[in-house]
Amino acid sequence: MKVVLAQLNYHIGNFAENISRIAFEVKNAEGLNADLIIFSELAVTGYPPQDLLEYGSFIEESTKAINRLASISNHVGILIGAPTLNPSPTGKKLFNSVYFLYDGRIEQVFHKTLLPTYDIFDEYRYFEPNREFQLLHFKDRKIAVTICEDLWFDQPADNAFSNNRLYTENPLEKLVDLNPDLVINLAASPFSYLRQQVKTEIFTNNARKFKLPIIYVNQVGAQTELVFEGGSLVVDRHGEIVRSLNMFTEDSQLIDLDDLIGDRLPKILHKQWERPELIYHALILGIRDYFTKMNFQKATLGLSGGIDSAVTLILAAEALGAENLTVLLMPSKYSSEHSLTDAKHLAGNLGISYEVVPIQETFDSFQSALKPVFADLPEDITEENIQSRIRGTLLMALSNKFGNILLNTSNKSEAAVGYGTLYGDMAGGLSVLGDVYKTDVYRLAEFINRQHEIIPENILTKPPSAELRPDQKDTDSLPEYEILDKILFAYIDQQKAVQEIISEGMDEDLTEHIVRLVTQNEYKRYQTPPILRISSKAFGVGRRMPLVAKY
Numbered sequence: 001m002k003v004v005l006a007q008l009n010y011h012i013g014n015f016a017e018n019i020s021r022i023a024f025e026v027k028n029a030e031g032l033n034a035d036l037i038i039f040s041e042l043a044v045t046g047y048p049p050q051d052l053l054e055y056g057s058f059i060e061e062s063t064k065a066i067n068r069l070a071s072i073s074n075h076v077g078i079l080i081g082a083p084t085l086n087p088s089p090t091g092k093k094l095f096n097s098v099y100f101l102y103d104g105r106i107e108q109v110f111h112k113t114l115l116p117t118y119d120i121f122d123e124y125r126y127f128e129p130n131r132e133f134q135l136l137h138f139k140d141r142k143i144a145v146t147i148c149e150d151l152w153f154d155q156p157a158d159n160a161f162s163n164n165r166l167y168t169e170n171p172l173e174k175l176v177d178l179n180p181d182l183v184i185n186l187a188a189s190p191f192s193y194l195r196q197q198v199k200t201e202i203f204t205n206n207a208r209k210f211k212l213p214i215i216y217v218n219q220v221g222a223q224t225e226l227v228f229e230g231g232s233l234v235v236d237r238h239g240e241i242v243r244s245l246n247m248f249t250e251d252s253q254l255i256d257l258d259d260l261i262g263d264r265l266p267k268i269l270h271k272q273w274e275r276p277e278l279i280y281h282a283l284i285l286g287i288r289d290y291f292t293k294m295n296f297q298k299a300t301l302g303l304s305g306g307i308d309s310a311v312t313l314i315l316a317a318e319a320l321g322a323e324n325l326t327v328l329l330m331p332s333k334y335s336s337e338h339s340l341t342d343a344k345h346l347a348g349n350l351g352i353s354y355e356v357v358p359i360q361e362t363f364d365s366f367q368s369a370l371k372p373v374f375a376d377l378p379e380d381i382t383e384e385n386i387q388s389r390i391r392g393t394l395l396m397a398l399s400n401k402f403g404n405i406l407l408n409t410s411n412k413s414e415a416a417v418g419y420g421t422l423y424g425d426m427a428g429g430l431s432v433l434g435d436v437y438k439t440d441v442y443r444l445a446e447f448i449n450r451q452h453e454i455i456p457e458n459i460l461t462k463p464p465s466a467e468l469r470p471d472q473k474d475t476d477s478l479p480e481y482e483i484l485d486k487i488l489f490a491y492i493d494q495q496k497a498v499q500e501i502i503s504e505g506m507d508e509d510l511t512e513h514i515v516r517l518v519t520q521n522e523y524k525r526y527q528t529p530p531i532l533r534i535s536s537k538a539f540g541v542g543r544r545m546p547l548v549a550k551y
Contacts, residue, residue, distance in 0.1 A: 001139045001257040004029040004037040007230045007245045009221030011293050012046030013058070015065045019044070022069060022080065025252060029076045032254050035139050036077040040186050040219040041112075041148050042096065044069075044082035047188035047219060048226070053094060053126045059083060066099055066106065073101040077138055081147065081186050083127075084109055092128035098145055098186050100136055108136060112147035113171040120190060120226060120533070120541045133174045141182070141257065144175035144212075148187040172210060181261055182213040189218050191229040192536040193278050194493065200233070200241070208239030213260050220250055222289035225533045225541050227282045231270075236263060244269045248281040276447040279440065279534050280315070283432060286532035287319035290430050291405070300404035302391050302425070303327040303347060303354060305339030306464065310346050310455045311444050312409040312432045322351045326404055329356045330391045332363060334467045342456045349454050359390045366390070384468035388424030396427060405429040408529050413438040413481060415528065415539060416488050417514060418521030419474070425466075426528055434531030435538040437488065438464070438481040479510060487514045493537045523547050 006025045010018050022039060029037040041047055044065045045058070052058045062082050069078060078101040083094045096112040111130035115123040136143040149171050172183065183206075189199065207214045213236050220230030227248075234243035234255055242265045245251040259265040273281070291297065299316050303309050316325055329343050340356075347354045366386050374382075399406045408428030410420050412435050420426045433441060445455050464474040464481070478484055487506055490496045491514075498515050502508045522545050531540045 001036070001141060002032065002034045003215065003255055003257050004032065004034045005215065005217050005232050005234070005243075005245060005253050005255070006037055006039050007217060007220050007232045007251045008039065008043065009250055009289070010040075010043055010046040010219060012049055012223055013052055014046065014293075015044070015061050018046060019065050019068060023072055026069075026072055026076060026078060028252070029254075034076050034254060035257075036079065038184055038186065038215065038217045039078070039080040040217050041081040041098075041188040042083065043080050043186075043219065046223065047081075047228075048120075048223065049083075050122075053083060059085065059094070066101070070099075070101040070106050071104055074104050077102040077107075079136075079145065079184060079186065081188075084111070086128045088128075092124075092126060094127050095130065096123060096127045096147060098147055100138070100145075102138070108134075110134070110136070110145045110147070112149065114149045116148075119536060130171075133171070133178065135175070135178050135180050136184075142178070142180045144172065144178070144180035144183045146171055146175070146183060146185045148185065148189060170206070172206060176210050176212070180212065182215065182257070183207075183210075185214060185216045187216060187218045188228065190226045191278075191282050191534060193275050193282070193534055194536050196229075196231075196278065203233055203235050204239040204241065207235040207237055211237050213237050215255075215260075220248065220285075222286040222532070223293075224290065225286075225530045225538065227286045227289075227532060227534065229278075229282065234260060234265070236260060236265065238263070240267075241269065242267045246270050247273065247278070248285045276440070276443045279436065280444055280447055282534050283315050283436075283532055284319045286534075287316055287407075287430065287432060290530075290532075291320060296403075296405045296429075298324045298326070298402065298404040299407050300326050300328065300395060300398050300402075301407045301409055301428075302395055303329050303343040304467070305329075305336075305342040305459065307441055307445055307455070307459050308411050308433055308438075309343075309409045310459050311441055311448065312407055313346065313350065313352065314448055314454060315432060316407055317350050317352060326353045326355070326398065326402070328391075328395055328398060329354055330359050330394060331356070332359050332387055332467070334387075334469060334472070336467065338458055338462070339467060342459050345456045346454075346459070349456075357394055359387060359394070362390050363387055379469075384466070385421045385424060387468050388421035388466075390424075392421075392424040392427040399429075407432055408434065410434060410528075411438050411441050412436055412539070413478075413485055413488060415525055415531075416492060416521070417478065417484070417517040418524050419478060420524065422524055422527060426524065428529045431529045431531040434528065434540075435534050437485040439485045479514075483510075484514065487511055488518070491515055491518065492543070493535060495537075519549065522549075 084097040098110045100108040113130040117124045216233045218232050219228045229247050231247050232245040406428040408431040411433045465472050490501045525539045
């Protein structure tokens with residue numbers, strides 16, 4: 001029995017395009033004499049469809065799409081995710097389901113049991129949990145079909161599942177009692193550089209525990225903030241990975257199920273990437289898909305001569321092409337000469353068009369206009385923010401005039417402690433580095449320069465500075481980023497209490513100060529553009545905090 005794993009990039013709500021891609025893969029599978037082709041969770045609608053699921057017309061379109069796919073299933077079986085209506089008058093209106101299509105019709109439907117309500121997931125808002133367990137019987141094989149559940153079962157019960165969940169154990173425990181030959185898992189599992197190894201171990205441990213091969217098919221591509229890496233797997237019954245599909249790109253593979261079950265499937269694995277390379281490719285895919293799926297083409301940003309704008313520019317050039325970028329260099333009297341030189345050097349290395357628009361004259365006019373109001377008050381952060389907002393206005397003017405979407409260059413460390421200006425350097429249509437700590441920005445830069453110098457060395461070695469006042473450095477307001485990021489990671493990503501962070505060796509006063517800054521600046525982050533998510537606790541969709549909390 002031959003099976004194709006189809007790892008595709010879907011567009012939420014774009015039924016015509018999604019079905020076209022799926023039908024193309026079905027046709028290819030027929031040409032390979034495959035018996036079965038497997039797509040991912042909610043492939044027909046794209047994942048996550050969120051409140052589109054509440055529109056009856058959306059569900060009707062999804063059902064029509066399933067019927068069209070059923071009509072082409074005459075020679076190959078299709079396993080594919082889509083919502084189904086719940087016929088019961090009680091409970092939620094929908095199930096998160098997998099259809100088995102074969103011989104021109106819908107043969108069987110499987111529903112998701114464990115509905116995640118943690119991190120970016122909110123499935124219990126829309127779906128009713130499954131209450132019945134069944135196997136797929138096809139071509140003399142008994143197949144346990146699961147929907148992403150294996151992936152998040154390791155989460156703590158108090159935040160992983162809805163309080164209304166029906167089962168507290170892995171659904172595989174129920175399915176194994178039915179004596180399947182293997183497990184097929186259809187998933188929509190977003191990328192997090194923190195969970196790549198854990199994700200793999202969940203499958204290898206389950207395969208080893210239940211002594212069953214597991215086929216895992218994940219979607220690839222980005223849906224606004226969420227990036228899906230693909231990385232579909234085939235694991236034998238001993239817990240060994242014998243096949244892996246590519247990361248961050250569409251891919252498909254044909255395997256012989258008899259060889260997999262009989263421990264004869266040869267091992268073919270993709271290259272394993274380290275953390276900087278994973279983040280690099282995730283962000284490029286995130287930028288590219290955001291622009292492609294929103295029908296945007298051109299981008300702009302403010303190139304300051306600092307490391308954040310340098311890394312953002314390189315990622316954007318790789319995602320969109322240098323010809324689709326125009327950047328502004330906006331020096332003031334506080335800008336160092338080397339910052340302007342470094343920015344020009346980088347743009348030249350990449351072949352990117354740039355314009356130099358000095359802001360000093362505009363800044364002077366603001367000061368003159370505000371002088372009667374400010375009287376003889378000394379300059380402070382107000383004047384610094386005016387400079388940032390002038391730059392934001394100039395960038396948005398270029399965006400409006402030429403249709404270049406503004407890319408925000410702020411990193412996660414800055415966003416966490418409010419080291420940014422609303423309507424200034426926090427403006428933009430997409431935040432590229434908003435989930436990347438400053439220390440990881442440097443690691444990305446080192447990865448980019450691994451073969452030859454793209455980012456000028458001076459950008460990598462000079463002390464970080466916003467250059468909004470004489471001789472300003474980031475460390476005037478913040479601790480060294482190595483220390484800051486350790487505190488932020490422990491508090492935000494690991495959700496540790498302040499006292500626990502202090503007990504691990506961090507300075508008490510500094511830790512309490514940093515956590516206060518994180519809390520106080522929630523209102524700023526609430527107004528930021530969408531942030532590409534590459535961790536398990538990104539600001540925005542992955543971390544929802546009250547603005548007025550005192551904790």
